[in-house]
Amino acid sequence: MLSEIHSIALEGPVALPVRIDVSSTSGLRFTLVGASEPTLRECQKRIRAALLAIGMRWPGRQITAAFSPADRRYEGASFDLPLALGVLLASGKIPSRFQKIWAMGEIQLNGQVAQTRGSAAFVYAAQKANAEVILLPHKASAEWESTEGVVFVENLRQAVDFFHTGVKPKPSLEQAPLAPDPKPFLWDSIKGQEAAKWSLLYAALGGPHTLLVGPPGIGKSLLAKSLGELISSPTPTQSAEILAIYSAMGRLDEWPGKQRRPFRAPHPSISATALVGGGHPIQPGEISLAHQGILFLDEWAEISSSALEALRKPLEEGEIRIGRAGRGLSFPARFQLIAATNACPCGPSSICHCSRSQIERYRRRFSGPLMDRMGIIVQLENKRRSQPHTVEEPEASLSLSQAKILLRNAQGIKEKRHASVGYDRSVQNSDVPLSRLLDVLLATPEALEVMDRASRKRNLSHRSVHQLFRLARTVADVEGKLKMSGHHVVKALNHFQQPM
Numbered sequence: 182m183l184s185e186i187h188s189i190a191l192e193g194p195v196a197l198p199v200r201i202d203v204s205s206t207s208g209l210r211f212t213l214v215g216a217s218e219p220t221l222r223e224c225q226k227r228i229r230a231a232l233l234a235i236g237m238r239w240p241g242r243q244i245t246a247a248f249s250p251a252d253r254r255y256e257g258a259s260f261d262l263p264l265a266l267g268v269l270l271a272s273g274k275i276p277s278r279f280q281k282i283w284a285m286g287e288i289q290l291n292g293q294v295a296q297t298r299g300s301a302a303f304v305y306a307a308q309k310a311n312a313e314v315i316l317l318p319h320k321a322s323a324e325w326e327s328t329e330g331v332v333f334v335e336n337l338r339q340a341v342d343f344f345h346t347g348v349k350p351k352p353s354l355e356q357a358p359l360a361p362d363p364k365p366f367l368w369d370s371i372k373g374q375e376a377a378k379w380s381l382l383y384a385a386l387g388g389p390h391t392l393l394v395g396p397p398g399i400g401k402s403l404l405a406k407s408l409g410e411l412i413s414s415p416t417p418t419q420s421a422e423i424l425a426i427y428s429a430m431g432r433l434d435e436w437p438g439k440q441r442r443p444f445r446a447p448h449p450s451i452s453a454t455a456l457v458g459g460g461h462p463i464q465p466g467e468i469s470l471a472h473q474g475i476l477f478l479d480e481w482a483e484i485s486s487s488a489l490e491a492l493r494k495p496l497e498e499g500e501i502r503i504g505r506a507g508r509g510l511s512f513p514a515r516f517q518l519i520a521a522t523n524a525c526p527c528g529p530s531s532i533c534h535c536s537r538s539q540i541e542r543y544r545r546r547f548s549g550p551l552m553d554r555m556g557i558i559v560q561l562e563n564k565r566r567s568q569p570h571t572v573e574e575p576e577a578s579l580s581l582s583q584a585k586i587l588l589r590n591a592q593g594i595k596e597k598r599h600a601s602v603g604y605d606r607s608v609q610n611s612d613v614p615l616s617r618l619l620d621v622l623l624a625t626p627e628a629l630e631v632m633d634r635a636s637r638k639r640n641l642s643h644r645s646v647h648q649l650f651r652l653a654r655t656v657a658d659v660e661g662k663l664k665m666s667g668h669h670v671v672k673a674l675n676h677f678q679q680p681m
């Protein structure tokens with residue numbers, strides 16, 4: 182008899198589907214085809230012992246299990262459960278009442294099924310393949326709440342019973358779902374950075390990469406973190422993608438939770454490999470952990486040029502391809518970059534003492550192609566220091582709740598505008614390709630004229646002009662205007678202050 186069970190093999194955060202075909206014929210040998218790795222060879226011992234522990238026996242038959250695709254190395258104990266079920270199905274010890282069975286989990290000698298890395302990635306892959314039943318260890322339930330088709334089993338006995346009865350086993354104890362600690366709102370604690378807050382509002386709506394320039398201690402990282410409070414929650418699909426990455430990488434303790442997007446802030450000393458991925462075996466980097474969220478790079482000028490160079494392609498493509506002999510792996514990496522830097526090497530606490538050439542050398546480090554991809558450039562100033570004699574008066578501060586209302590309304594305008602020109606309403610302004618930019622802007626002739634003058638005066642690159650158009654469009658969206666006028670361009674220019 183034959184049986185067919187599906188599972189996954191992990192390559193970094195990517196779950197690759199695996200099919201396991203098991204056949205039982207007369208004879209007594211056990212053969213694994215396409216799987217040579219020792220932990221996998223041990224599986225027969227574990228399954229045998231586990232069957233005995235639940236009062237069953239390894240069938241007295243010739244069993245052949247074939248893994249496909251065959252040109253891959255399979256390792257780890259997560260194939261125990263699919264193999265055990267395949268063997269029991271093929272030898273007729275359990276009835277074959279389901280089509281498209283997916284399973285993963287390590288079987289212990291006493292019959293318990295233990296959790297292995299990547300269960301969320303597994304469920305994600307199984308659902309995409311329209312699995313009928315998805316069996317996985319009970320402990321995984323914390324990372325994947327009850328989902329259609331998912332059957333949690335604590336031990337092999339429950340799995341066997343499920344095949345006999347079709348009734349899902351009841352969990353013996355409820356697990357508390359993983360939830361991040363609620364944190365106090367940062368946004369409202371930031372005082373006196375109104376221009377920066379508006380920049381962040383535009384960053385949250387339009388999705389552009391953003392550079393914050395200013396002296397140390399002015400709150401650049403606080404501003405970057407507070408953007409995390411403003412951006413929308415991930416859609417269910419995005420949320421599943423994020424969870425799958427953290428699950429597959431065994432980093433669930435760092436998972437931001439279902440309702441939040443990742444915020445990653447690696448140290449400036451990070452290597453290119455740790456940032457974008459690579460190594461042996463190939464591991465994804467911070468940019469994949471930041472997928473569908475924010476990558477915050479503080480002290481931008483301190484980051485190695487190789488690491489910055491490595492960012493260029495994924496910033497454009499939304500994924501990272503890492504070559505390996507024979508084939509390349511690609512990991513998702515669609516993130517919003519928020520970078521921060523001092524304006525000069527001394528990071529002026531009062532007065533800058535750097536020479537012109539020192540400053541130029543410093544700024545060259547973060548110039549070039551990456552600078553061209555910045556859609557917002559904010560110059561932060563320490564108001565209290567520059568105006569020591571003014572009494573600190575409360576500015577009309579943009580609160581988090583006001584910002585959220587503005588965002589929601591602007592989102593509505595953007596969708597309406599995109600629909601009116603037959604453009605996908607879910608696309609962000611920063612994603613609009615050049616070929617559609619002019620259609621989507623709905624710019625007045627005056628707006629184009631203002632932009633033209635500014636680009637000549639400031640000697641802006643083509644890329645910068647396109648970024649500014651997108652930003653001006655976002656400003657108009659926030660103001661609730663369908664038409665983008667000159668005044669929106671002027672405002673955008675204020676949030677795009679390239680360091681000279």
Ligand SMILES: [Zn+2]
Binds near residue numbers: 527528532534535
């Ligand atoms: Zn200086």
